[in-house]
Amino acid sequence: MHPPFEPLTLVHVVFSSRIAGGERHCIDLANAQAALGHRVHVIGSAGSAVASALAPAVTFHGLKLPLLRGWRVAALARQLGADVCHGHLGPACKAVAHARPAARIGTLHVGYKAHQHARLDGLVCVNRAQHEGLPQGEALASVIYNWAPELDASAAARPTDLRAELGLAPGQLLVGSVGRLHVSKGMDLLISAFKAHAPADAVLAILGEGPGEAQFKALAAGDSRIHLLGYRSDVDQALKSFDLFVSPSREEAFPLAILEAMRAGRPVLSTATQGPREMLAGQPARLVPVGDADLLGRAIAEELARLRILAPEARAVSYATAAYDRGNAVARTLGFYGDVLLRQAAQAQHFEDEEAAIIA
Known part of the structure; x- marks a missing residue:
């Protein structure tokens, strides 16, 4: 200009x-x-x-x-x-x-x-x-x-070990998601999908807050593997602990959380909403239909089975992000x-x- x-x-x-x-x-x-x-x-x-x-x-x-x-x-x-x-x-x-x-x-x-x-x-x-x-x-x-917003230097100086925070054993796989606790973000779908299909030793961590918090906590009640951790200022650091990042949204124009997961080199599984369809086209990521908890759960189980046989350092993914x-x-x-x-x-x-x- x-x-x-x-x-x-x-x-x-x-x-x-x-x-x-x-x-x-x-x-x-x-x-x-x-x-x-x-x-x-x-x-x-x-x-x-x-x-x-x-x-x-x-x-x-x-x-x-x-x-x-x-x-x-x-x-x-x-x-x-x-x-x-x-x-x-x-x-x-x-x-x-x-x-x-x-x-x-x-x-x-x-x-x-x-x-x-x-x-x-x-x-x-x-x-x-x-x-x-x-x-x-x-x-x-x-x-x-x-x-993806600029990395917070002060947060980076305070490393987050989400696995240690949650008490995970070395072989346990951590599924994670980041987003507002609102029905449009589909966290209820993710909780239902995880409960029905994830292996018994897998753990789910959801980062975010919003009006659906009480509803989603009630849905997760009784399953000690599921953790709603609320708002976190250390998202970029926490993402590095995830073995699989999931975006379960019912509608999404351009999810920053997916970009942050890509920047962190995490495997990404997303519902095929408008933004992710474009963002993840040609990328080493997986899309599933919107609003189907059963298919989402089966995809989570398949991705975790694939990741389990890889060494932790081999689970990292490289994405093309020059457009962003x-x-x-x-x-x-x-x-x-x-x-x-x-x-x-x-x-x-x-x-x-x-x-x-x-x-x-």
Whole structure:
């Protein structure tokens, strides 16, 4: 992107109180943009965990109440002199739609919904299927793949041995998953599949928190092999302990957890949702049908039988991940902002020319 659009004043909006995939993407993008010299702000809910994860150069603005969020986001964006207002997840995108005259951008972390995204100036699609399925409209759109957030140096300095934490014997295999405890993420399917088909000495660890926690703990009750470990700040370290990573989601646009498992070199088994179908095409990973606990369980058992005969060091997998390069994606996002801003400038000039012609 070229001047006069640099440096930009960028305002990201995300209303979640806790950190999951979309929130982590927002945090890492904001931090990366600030490191490049842009003036970066994040608007969120007061008390959100997002605030503490932002770099010192990023300013967080907490809204105490959810009332009139669109109006309040717009007012704050104008006060800050925002060039771009970028929404992450549906409620934030709906609020960003009010933030004129800033360029209003939304990332489709989940999928397109007209009531949340139709009034935006630009849409970032996280897979090709999203882009191909967009309705005809005024918004510019671009496919920019997500990336695994930058490794946390402080967490890496505190090695995690999840196997020791769970008391596993050397020969036991550990199945793991990372995600929000919500029905869309399919953790209930994974628990049922594991209970029905995993070998007796295998162990399942699920990292994450969310509204389905009580339901999933009840489903796992009575099986001492299953551990719901809640939110973890050491995901990258914990992943290295997994013998098999499973993504059991019912819907998934672009799961960061799979990228992190790929970066950690873990064998990956995933349901064939929209994002993983594209991410894992041609990769040494396995896909199974969505929503079928029996087939998922059988696949887990087959993968564990395959892995059991390999030495631990031979279980590592190498993936092609160049398409998910962080620096390239951040640069492309900034370039997309420039495209939207240039289009806005051209439209404004066109309107001025039409008004001048009418007056003349």
